[in-house]
Amino acid sequence: MSALQRLFKFHGGVKPAYNKEASTRLPIAVAPMPASLVIPLHQSIGGMPRPLVAAGEKVLKGQRIGGADGNVSSAIHASTSGTVVAVEMRLMPHTSGLSALCVVIEPDGRDEWIARQAFEFRSASPGQTRDFLRDAGVVGLGGAVFPSHLKLNAGKHGKLDTLVLNGAECEPFITCDDVLMRERAEAIVNGAVIMREILSAERVLIGIEDNKPEAIAAMDVAAAEANCKAGDAAIEVVSVPTRYPAGGAKQLIRVLTGIEVPHGERSTDYGVQCFNVGTAYAIYEAIALGQPLISRIVTVAGNVAQARNYEVLFGTSMKDLMALCAPLPDSDRIVMGGPMMGLLMPGDSVPVVKATNCILVGSQALFPPPPPEMPCIRCGDCAKVCPADLQPFEMYWFSRAKIFGKAQEYNLFDCIECGCCAYVCPSRIPLVDYYRFAKSEIWAREVEKEAADVARERYEFRLLREEREKQEKAAKLAAKTAAGREKAAAALAEAVKPAATPEEDAKKALIAAAMERAKAQKQEVHPENTADLTPEQQAEVAAIEARRAEIREMAKPHLRQDD
Amino acid sequence: MLNNSPYFLKPASVQSVMLRVLLALLPGIAAYVWFFGAAILVQIALASVTALAAEAVMLHLRGKPVMMFLGDGSALVTAWLIALTFPPIAPWWLTVVGVLAAIVVAKHLYGGLGQNPFNPAMVAFALMIVAYPSLMSQWPGVGFSDLAPQLNAIFGPRQLDAITMATPLDALRTALHTPEARATVAGVLGSDASFGNIGGKGWEWVAAGYFLGGVYLLQQRIITWHMPVAFLATLLVISGGFSLYDATRFAGPSFQLFTGGAMLAAFFIVTDPVSGCTTPRGKLIFAAGIALLTWVIRTFGAYPDGIAFAVLLLNIAAPLIDMYTQPPVFGHKNKPAARP
Structure with missing residues (x-):
């Protein structure tokens, strides 16, 4: 750890009670194999993987059971060996209470791996490495579950200044990264070395909040070893001040490098990229050991007799996992994640997934219901703590009044929903709920607008088509009559052969010219706005045309004959 | 129905903010009492009671939870600020009307707590100084701090000349504005001990x-x-x-x-x-x-x-x-x- 590392501050932030001690007293334990595993196919940002197995099939541990759907997606694997008993809709670990397609596996108890093989990333192209990681199901384990292979791209510059490893873990109660760093520092740093090579990064900064001295010490040792091996000092462990949300990717990048990556822009364009330490560990396991992502460390904390971290296979039900920690009788809710940003679970039957960093058991005593909401007095406390430098009370005002355009003008979509504003609000206004509401309304309106645009486009296209058909008919008719006239003229010419006058020649030439024109017109008719399009747009147009043709085909029986 | 994240909140409330504002006014009030007598305390009490009553009635009329909002302390802050900006020997109804204007009109008719575009206490002050300029300009001089004449001024028939004077600011302005006086700042401020140091x-x-x-x-x-x-x-x-x-x-x-x-x-x-x-x-x-x-x-x-x-x-x-x-x-x- 360098004393010379200059740190920057991010605006705002809060210091809630951290409550991290309870779950760090004991080392990581491996959660026992459950009787059945319910593995959702959709566990990351991006496309939903296609199921690759069917009920009745035998699978091995680490076998791919969901194939990535396109590049913005990530594969899913069997967490253990056994039999697929169903591929069906099951309740998802999300507040909405919606169900999604899951592969249900009955373990055979042998826990038999597929053939594992390290991936020679040095001899592979960056594209091949990314494909490998996509198929190994590696996604961001900080909670956002963004497919990691998409971030392992040095961007337009081909190299990176700084690779940031996020070990800040700023949310109260959560300690999964803390214990991972304490116990498996070497693997994390090995992961960082691999990532650094892929990204051609100058240096690696590992940011850890200063309330985790054990983790910092362990990581320091591992980093020193790696630096010694490499003969440089590229990897540095940096202790950052404990202040929520220091573990937000953008906040940590700011603290460590002073760079602010604006909303909607790629951090690689600013020469920096940020990964969670758990992700670095997963990348190490995938590339060095050939093990796809099938488990993770999960903190079980809150209203339980013994809080602890477990290594849990994806698909294990939260109920089974919680039972290991003996939830107290007055428990009334399960939160996935921490108390600041965590999601309320619709029940305890939902499975542990890649996004599950913590299972927080709540009670009325631990998380008392908020007092009744008072009007906003514009005290500005929310603006003081906002790490995105927003004016939360203005966004609240416009969200509440449903003036969504104004809310957007006040940068609603820069809000990271960290909850600092609601945490300090003296009027106890659930501010983040208002922002979520406004965002979802805006999204819904955008979808509606898109649908309206498509409808309008269709209507315009229909007008265009009708016009074209009319012209075609007219051209055909013209051609027909022209041909008739020509025949008649020819017959006439036959009859009075020698009397071919110059007028008749002129007439013939005129007719021929008209026919030429009609032919040319027929060929020329096409919508003008498709004249110069990029290949992607052309592909899109082609796809849309294909869909339209399909729909027209389907609609044919229902249409009047003359349409 | 359980709420969404965040699940725990910092202990903070509008009430605690308002009470700390009231607390912060205490040193000034103490000095006020020391130099100008207890009349200001009478005015504060009068303003507070009026404010709370007006607040309760308005909340009830607007169909809002009366006890929840009455306890937020915002009406008390307005009341205290009115009392502290009005002359301490103003007749009781001046304070009462001022407070009513602030609470009923400037606060609740605009939508209540958090919705008022104008500072209620300043609305009261501006309204009363326009309507009753002379009453708003009669301040006790230092030394006239006996409670009895002050109470008499507040609640009794007005015989004020003996104990009132303009504030130093007012006196200076009047003196400088009188055309024939040819007064200077130093001359005015040095002329009377009441201008202090x-x-x-x-x-x-x-x-x-x-x-x-x-x-x-x-x-x-x-x-x-x-x-x-x-x-x-x-x-x-x-x-x-x-x-x-x-x-x-x-x-x-x-x-x-x-x-x-x-x-x-x-x-x-x-x-x-x-x-x-x-x-x-x-x-x-x-x-x-x-x-x-x-x-x-x-x-x-x-x-x-x-x-x-x-x-x-x-x-x-x-x-x-x-x-x-x-x-x-x-x-x-x-x-x-x-x-x-």
């Missing part, structure tokens, strides 16, 4: 009490430094500048800062979050604007003090100022150019 005998200590309370509010992070500093600095610079230009016609900064309601305004009135600006730069402009207008009205206007009018004028401008002073959001300030 800095800003009027006794008043300078009350102002010091408010300053102390303001420091407490800053320490508690209920207010930020922007408004008090911008207000006091602007008043200091402008009065200092004009005093340098012509010390016979313009009173200096120490008098301006420690007289009238300047200190109370700097920490307790200008800083009202509901009706003021909220962005850091907006706060500076807002408070500086109030100070400027205050000085103009004090120096050239016809009223004893200009703070109320200045505040109301800037209240109108606050949303506009806020709109044009939005701070840059994360990633948009001194934006590092993406590498070429």
Whole structure:
């Protein structure tokens, strides 16, 4: 750890009670194999993987059971060996209470791996490495579950200044990264070395909040070893001040490098990229050991007799996992994640997934219901703590009044929903709920607008088509009559052969010219706005045309004959 | 129904904010009582009772939960500020009408807590000084601090001449404005012991009490430094500048800062979050604007003090100022150019 590392501050932030001690007293334990595993196919940002197995099939541990759907997606694997008993809709670990397609596996108890093989990333192209990681199901384990292979791209510059490893873990109660760093520092740093090579990064900064001295010490040792091996000092462990949300990717990048990556822009364009330490560990396991992502460390904390971290296979039900920690009788809710940003679970039957960093058991005593909401007095406390430098009370005002355009003008979509504003609000206004509401309304309106645009486009296209058909008919008719006239003229010419006058020649030439024109017109008719399009747009147009043709085909029986 | 994240909140409430504001007023009130007698306490009690009653009635009429809002303390803050800006020997109905105007009209008819575009206490002050200029200008001199005549002034028939006088600020303005008097600032301020050493005998200590309370509010992070500093600095610079230009016609900064309601305004009135600006730069402009207008009205206007009018004028401008002073959001300030 360098004393010379200059740190920057991010605006705002809060210091809630951290409550991290309870779950760090004991080392990581491996959660026992459950009787059945319910593995959702959709566990990351991006496309939903296609199921690759069917009920009745035998699978091995680490076998791919969901194939990535396109590049913005990530594969899913069997967490253990056994039999697929169903591929069906099951309740998802999300507040909405919606169900999604899951592969249900009955373990055979042998826990038999597929053939594992390290991936020679040095001899592979960056594209091949990314494909490998996509198929190994590696996604961001900080909670956002963004497919990691998409971030392992040095961007337009081909190299990176700084690779940031996020070990800040700023949310109260959560300690999964803390214990991972304490116990498996070497693997994390090995992961960082691999990532650094892929990204051609100058240096690696590992940011850890200063309330985790054990983790910092362990990581320091591992980093020193790696630096010694490499003969440089590229990897540095940096202790950052404990202040929520220091573990937000953008906040940590700011603290460590002073760079602010604006909303909607790629951090690689600013020469920096940020990964969670758990992700670095997963990348190490995938590339060095050939093990796809099938488990993770999960903190079980809150209203339980013994809080602890477990290594849990994806698909294990939260109920089974919680039972290991003996939830107290007055428990009334399960939160996935921490108390600041965590999601309320619709029940305890939902499975542990890649996004599950913590299972927080709540009670009325631990998380008392908020007092009744008072009007906003514009005290500005929310603006003081906002790490995105927003004016939360203005966004609240416009969200509440449903003036969504104004809310957007006040940068609603820069809000990271960290909850600092609601945490300090003296009027106890659930501010983040208002922002979520406004965002979802805006999204819904955008979808509606898109649908309206498509409808309008269709209507315009229909007008265009009708016009074209009319012209075609007219051209055909013209051609027909022209041909008739020509025949008649020819017959006439036959009859009075020698009397071919110059007028008749002129007439013939005129007719021929008209026919030429009609032919040319027929060929020329096409919508003008498709004249110069990029290949992607052309592909899109082609796809849309294909869909339209399909729909027209389907609609044919229902249409009047003359349409 | 369980709430969404965040699941635990910092212990904070509107009530705690308001109570700490009241607490911060105590040193100023103590000095007030020491120099000018207990009449101010009577006025505070009168204003508080009226405010709470008016608040309860309005909440009931508006169909709001009465007990929840009555306990928030905001009506008490308004009441205390009215009592502290009105003359302590004002007749009881003057205070009552002022408080009713503030609570009923300026607060609840505009939508209640958090919705009022104008500072309610300043609405009350402006209204009453326009309607009853002479009653609003009768202040007790130092030494007339016996409770009996004061109570008589508040509740009895008015025989005030014996114990009242204009405030130092008012007296100076009147003297300087009288055409034939050819008075100078030094001449006026030196003419009477009641002008004290800095800003009027006794008043300078009350102002010091408010300053102390303001420091407490800053320490508690209920207010930020922007408004008090911008207000006091602007008043200091402008009065200092004009005093340098012509010390016979313009009173200096120490008098301006420690007289009238300047200190109370700097920490307790200008800083009202509901009706003021909220962005850091907006706060500076807002408070500086109030100070400027205050000085103009004090120096050239016809009223004893200009703070109320200045505040109301800037209240109108606050949303506009806020709109044009939005701070840059994360990633948009001194934006590092993406590498070429």
